[in-house]
Amino acid sequence: MRRPDERKQPQVASPLFELSADMRTTAERRRRTHRSHHSRYVREAVPMPEPALTTRTPDPWLESAPLLTGMDEVGAGLLDSLDAMQRVAASAGRGPLLINASPGTGKTHLLIRRVAYLVQELGVPARQCLVLAASGPGAARIRRELGALIGREAASITVAEFDDFAAASPPELGHVFVDDLPRMPMRLFRQVTEHRGAEADITATGDPDSALVSGEPAAFAAFSDQFPQAHVMRLSRNHRSPAAVLVAASQVIEPISRVPGRLVQPERPALEGSGIGRCFAIDADDEKHFVEDLTDRLAELGVAPEELAVIGPDGMSVAEAADGEFRVVCLTGMTAEAWPNTAAARRELYVALGRTRDLAYVSHTGAGSPLLADVDQGLFSPFGMVPQDRSGPEQPRLL
Ligand SMILES: Nc1ncnc2c1ncn2[C@@H]1O[C@H](COP(=O)(O)OP(=O)(O)OP(=O)(O)O)[C@@H](O)[C@H]1O
Incomplete structure (x- = not known):
């Protein structure tokens, strides 16, 4: 033996x-x-295989170069860190705009730069801007990055998380920006959109597939009813995750996706x-x-x-x-x-x-x-x- x-x-x-x-x-x-x-x-x-990590966390501010010919002048500096589609979305004109894109495509990144661009380049008064985020850390990121982009003017922009907004004093509404619309409570959606006509200046981002609580994408669905003329933009470049993870995530969601056929x-x-x-x-x-x-x-x-x-x-x-x-x-x-x-x-x-x-x-x-x-x-x-x-x-x- x-x-x-x-x-x-x-x-x-x-x-x-x-x-x-x-x-x-x-x-x-x-x-x-x-x-x-x-x-x-x-x-x-x-x-267990040796973990394959990137050697450093790339700096998104330095990484992206303008990708569309002729787009270089748009946004002079403020939009430099955006890819081509993000740049088109960030510099879109007035009226309702919905950015429907999956996690990691830079929805928040571009929304922040859109706020900065509208305030600094198009003269939208900072105190008339309201930015709503789904979470406290989300709101903190928006405040921090707006401060870095446009300095003291950022302090006049109201940035609040969904749960706190009722308590915050609403500015005279000019442009409303909503990060993560599918998670927005319907009560709040009505509060910020009612009496505002179909051509209201409102920019919202979100991925209806990421809504975890049942019935959550209600505000996302309501957006199209409230703003039937809205421009809808999709982003397909993912700046966060490696290919294997993205393919796996797509295969998992595909049978029940609310956005079938989405490109990543x-x-x-x-x-x-x-x-x-x-x-x-x-x-x-x-x-x-x-x-x-x-x-x-x-x-x-x-x-x-x-x-x-x-x-x-x-x-x-x-x-x-x-x-x-x-x-x-x-x-x-x-x-x-x-x-x-x-x-x-x-x-x-x-x-x-x-x-x-x-x-x-x-x-x-x-x-x-x-x-x-x-x-x-x-x-x-x-x-x-x-x-x-x-x-x-x-x-x-x-x-
Ligand atoms: N154009 C870009 N170039 C380089 N990095 C980018 C670009 N856009 C976004 N990023 C980076 O990609 C990551 C994802 O961006 P962001 O958090 O804005 O995506 P998101 O679509 O809002 O994601 P989620 O829906 O999961 O919150 C961040 O680390 C961000 O800094």
């Missing part, structure tokens, strides 16, 4: 991700059990090996070890704690993560029970993936959520105790 230390140990690429001794024992035991009973359900220990084009650099990490854990402890190892490794690579979002039973909720942008998003506990094939779970997964700047991970025990089966499996980098399907070679999926 072989001694235990003569057993074949899993191959590991990095000592940091070496499976702990008891994980190995469990894994070995599991492997042997499965082999002896059902050869189809063999699992193989695969080490990744603008972030494609990194080698930057698929979505998928950890197959043996049990809850194993999954905890994975999160600890990932957290430690990312800290060594210089990722600050607030740049990592761990979503799941021991972390934050999707709603809590929904207003942030994180270098790494890690969705834990993605079992079939916690993430069933429902529209609500689909939207949550779409929103969570959309917060990713560099890398996304999913982890689960068992076979995992059925929603993960809707994602092309080639987008995943599986690790942990990965099931090996011995039923024959997989047929290539036709696109």
Whole structure:
């Protein structure tokens, strides 16, 4: 009989991700059990791949060059950091404008620059501008960036979050800007739009697919009724997430999308090996070890704690993560029970993936959520105790 230390140990690429001794024992035991009973359900220990991070967070203020010939003069400086479609939207004339675009396409980025442009270039009085944001951090970002763009004049612009606006003193309404319209309470939508004719100066942004609370996109739907002449613009360039994450998010939302056929084009650099990490854990402890190892490794690579979002039973909720942008998003506990094939779970997964700047991970025990089966499996980098399907070679999926 072989001694235990003569057993074949899993191959590991990095000592940091070496499976702990008891994980190995469990894994070995599991492997042997499965082999002896059902050869189809063999699992193989695969080490976690080295996280592929961008070396620095690119500076959006410096990155974009004007993309349309002849657009260079528009907005002299204020619109420099916008891509072509963002620039067209930001410099649009008066009247209602709706920017319907997915997470990470720069809706907030352009809305802020549109406010600055209208005030500074077109002479819209700052004190007649009202900017409404869905969250406190969202409103703070708008205030901060407006201050950086137009200095003291920004102080005269009313910026409030939806929940606080009733308490704020409304300015004499000139131009209203709404960031994240699908989340706007209908009561507030009526308050800022009533008695304002179909040609009102109102700019709103949003993605109806990102509305997590049922009935939430009501204000988004009401916009088209209230402003039937509104210009509607779509943005397709995504400035936040890597290609693998964007494709996965599109595949998850596609069956229930409120904006079918939406185009998404990744603008972030494609990194080698930057698929979505998928950890197959043996049990809850194993999954905890994975999160600890990932957290430690990312800290060594210089990722600050607030740049990592761990979503799941021991972390934050999707709603809590929904207003942030994180270098790494890690969705834990993605079992079939916690993430069933429902529209609500689909939207949550779409929103969570959309917060990713560099890398996304999913982890689960068992076979995992059925929603993960809707994602092309080639987008995943599986690790942990990965099931090996011995039923024959997989047929290539036709696109
Ligand atoms: N033209 C651009 N060039 C470079 N970076 C950009 C550009 N536009 C936006 N970004 C960056 O892309 C990220 C996403 O932008 P932003 O938060 O404005 O998107 P959003 O559409 O409002 O997203 P969400 O709907 O998820 O809140 C931010 O980091 C922003 O700085």
